[in-house]
Amino acid sequence: MSAAIVTADVAGSSARRGRIGTLARRSDTALIGLIVIITLVATATLSDFRTLSNINNLLNTTALIAIVAVGEAVVILARQIDLSVGAIVGICAYLVGEWSGHVSGPFGPVVGVLLALGLGAAFGLGNALLVNVFKMPAIIATLATLSIYTGLQIIVNNGSQLYLTQVPKWLAGLRGNAWFGIGTFIWIAVIVLVAVSFILRRTRFGRDIYALGSNPEAAVYLGVKIRLRTYQIFALCGALAGLGGLMYTSQFGNVDATAGSGMNLTVIAAAVVGGVSLFGGAGTALSAVLGALLLGEIQNVLELTRISIFAEQTLQGAAIVIAVAVYAVVSRRLRRPVRREAFLSEHPTLDPAAINAAGGAANG
Amino acid sequence: MKQRSIFMKSAMTLALASATLIPVGLMAGSGPAGAAGKTVKVFMIPKFTGIAPFTDAANGCKTEGKKIGLKCLYGGPTTGSATDQVNFINNAVSAGDKGILISNDDAATTNPALVKAEKHGVKVVTFDSDALRTGRSIYVEGTSTASIATTELDMLGSQMATPYSGSFIILSAQATDSNQVQWNAQVKADLSMPKYSKMTLAAIINPPSDSAADATSSLQAAIAANPGISGIISPTTVAIAAAAQYLTTNNLCKKYVLTGLGDPNQMAPFMTTANNCVHSFALWNFTQEGTVAACAMKYVLAGKLTGKKGQTFKCGRVKEVVLPGQTVSAGAAVVYTSANVKSAGF
């Protein structure tokens, strides 16, 4: 009986894939709207906001978070999570800066980028190993590796740090460079966004990820190779965190044991605020980038309003809540016309009316 | 059935809890065990591990300790957290260490644990960042608060377009860091001195954490929010390096004078002919601070140093240190310029 239900479910979900894509894009549209509104208001009211250097800084800072958030989003889309990305960023920041300093000549940058992606992917594979072989839920596996990688980061640092003088010139200069007037970091973020979007929308891998996220049991039933995909998503997430590490080194030059600390929550928040569902299957790479942009913009605007840093922290927290609420309400409005029943049957927990009715009845 | 299994699990919990607590009841009053060897074990706790200044201080303590019969153990939390430091304080007492050297994440939170340690006969010397007075015998500061404040103001004032005149901000660390709070208060107080009377402090900026990322975003906002400023004092190695990097990438080096307390290795790239973003900053020698802290501990353990004004102790190359009170300076701050930054050697 249950097998029949499961099969029907899967058939439905794969047939609806096109529609889910539309939904996700509509949610992204809502978020873009929110970002545009904040940008317009900030441009009109804050003279410091519209300066070129401020916009440049905002986008560059966001780029680092956004790239790591895209990797995190891929993992979350498949109904997994990676809590260790901050530590991977920190370790890779140190090792890439240190090791690529020994490679001179035109191959330096190539080696550096490959090193960042490879190291990051290796740490990601470590996470996947725990999930696949040790059968650990991703949240626990990556909570464990967060501790292990953080410890490793300090041991690798050997109580000291990487100095700007040890960082190769190409890497130190990366942050300041620009092609066609647009900073390197922004280009990297755009390339990552386009590449991952393509993978998610146009490849078997992408389809499998959404299937796994929507209904893992059913996906396995339909022949999705869950172990292989698990290795791949964590490797991809790790590789992007490694790339984030390379960018960290370029941005700050000095890399000590605090590198990447506190980044985990920001990155996950970016994905979630962007509309990537923690229950998997809903969201896009663009969602994560937009989420990062929204968080970065809120912080930037609050910092520019010249209020005390203490009030800023309070308002930033409140702003995250308000942004999530506004965005949730707006995107729900947008979703409604698209066959509400079908959507709600897929996401029963999102139906406030039903929950209220039942809750009220039971309470009454 | 399910409830009974929960009941059994609760019983198990109770058994485990009491198994660990009963010995406590039985051993009421017994103090911590500790075998006294030839060398005396002391424990050094940094604000957090993994950064160069504390590693240097630990090396100073270890090297000097070998000469004077102290075994200097080193360990601390991975992030700046006073409650995590308390674990290390308690462990040091339990392990029978005779002394604790600690740089406090904040002055207050660790204090009760330090008081308790002292009650158990463990001597406490604070270094770099003080506890409350009740929790330690003496405090070894890298250099005196008074000299840090005037050095910072002199470095900034002498570089301003109109010397000693203009507005500036302090880019500090977390609002609760006790040494930072002390220094910044001293700078504020010193502004009333005639020499600095034309300098105005626009704001003290406390980033939410002691990381380069937070320092950068806080600085960016502070610059936008305080358009009139011409100077930045950053009394923390993490933030001053982040600030120098920020000013360099945004071509703001000529607009703002950046100075403060920095690590020569970190700051050297900003003091070259190609990039002369920073002209001077200061720091004391952390190895020296660790060395003096070890010596002070030796004298405190011997009961020869209790924090009374005028008491003296000897330490390696430093011939004789006279206590001005309960606080003693490890040495003078060195001002670094492009001339000596490369040869700093630590």
Added chain:
Amino acid sequence: MDKVRRLVLSWEAGLVILAILVVIIGQAVDHDLISSYNLQTTALNNVILLCLALGVAPVIMTGDIDLSIVGTLALSGVVMGDLMAHGTSAGLAITVGLAISLVCGLINGLLVVLFDLPALAVTLGTMGAYTGISFLILGGLAITTFPSSVVSLGSSNLTGTQIPFAVVVVLVIAAIMAYLVHFTTWGKSLFAVGGSRKAALFSGIAVNRVRITTFVISGFLAGVAGLLFLGNYQTAQAGMGASQLLPAITAVILGGVSAYGGTGTIPGVVIAAILLALLQSALGLHGFSGEGQTMAVGFLLIIAIGAPPLGRSARDWWRRRRADVVEIASGGTGESKGGSTSTSGASGVEVRSTAVN
């Protein structure tokens, strides 16, 4: 016989065995682990973590998360401290502080449940907001003098013993929570909601009310943790206790509460907290620095959750038993998936059968 077998093979028993191993090895190597001073101070320094973990456990059991507990701890602690510093009586100050913690929890609950927003994003926001207000109140100041009643709550012993009063308080809270979670209708509905909200809804459970209550309890116990912080560290300071978030959630998850809701026990959480405290203490006594201790906690999670064949066989046995009870042969359900998905899946199946009946 089955009952005995199930108990021996249970998650909690595994944790107890690990804890005993830590004690035996630690004591054999360093001799200082089981000393009155060490056990007392280790216990005292972990009561706040346990108090937070007990509060957040029901939230996680329903499949939500509350990251704002450290913000609530800081805010209510700072308010209590500030009021006492301004001469308010301890009783009134504590009442106000705890009331604020209730409100903090209620705000989270209403935002998450009524506005139907992701708990992670909301509580990340309120964590920042609550912590921020504590900074607005005290700035960089610290309050360090408190009425003797508060100090003795946090640092004195039960009369005539060496057992810290705060430890007893938290164990009593644990007993109350264990009763609420495992012996009341509310507790049963927690697991139903965590297993499947839809199924819980259909079986007539007031899902909204249950979820909001968990957030309120989480907030309240964070407030109690704030009070214990004042007594224990004799300090009220903005942002206090921030480092306790990850360890508290680690204790909950190590205690066997599924991160996706639906399973877990309060005794498990308590044992996990004791295990973590003992491990940290044993390693510290052996001279491990923070990085070594942190890594050890990571490996402990892997050993406890990933490795033991004992646990695997127990799980297989458990699954077979569940399948018998529910009589729905959930063919291939998450056999190749991670542990928690299969456990939450299993409880989901159970709930569904209730709904059908």
